[in-house]
Amino acid sequence: MAKSTEAAPIYVQRFGDKLVGEMQMDREAIARFNAGDRIKVTLHTGRSPSRLRFYWQMLGKLVAATDCAPNAEALHSVIKLDLGYAMPVRLKNGMTVLVPGSIAFDRMTEEEFGNFLERAIGWIAQNYGVTSEEIMNGGLAA
Known part of the structure; x- marks a missing residue:
């Protein structure tokens, strides 16, 4: 495209x-x-680059400390899929796969990203038992 x-x-x-x-x-x-x-x-209000940087730093630190995914991008895809930020795509063979959506500045408003970020932080807490504060303040052992 x-x-x-x-x-x-x-x-x-x-x-x-x-x-x-x-x-x-x-x-x-x-x-x-x-x-x-x-x-x-x-x-409309613009997106906040600092909030997006926070999100990617948080994912990077979580991956580094826990080895929960090969990299932050892979963890990001899993979070989007599990939270429903995805679109179903039907393949030629009739099988349907989910394709993760985008959080790019031109695809999501700041309000939408704020909701996504809040849900992602909750997802991380539920699945890994850590808060964003613990991740960002080095509260995880590598």
């Missing part, structure tokens, strides 16, 4: 009733429009 040629999003922050480009590259993108131009925008 071909990648979309859609332009990268521009992030802004709200100051009063004004929206201001968050980073220099965002401000430069906005500056390409003429003053007074009518610009179409879609408003």
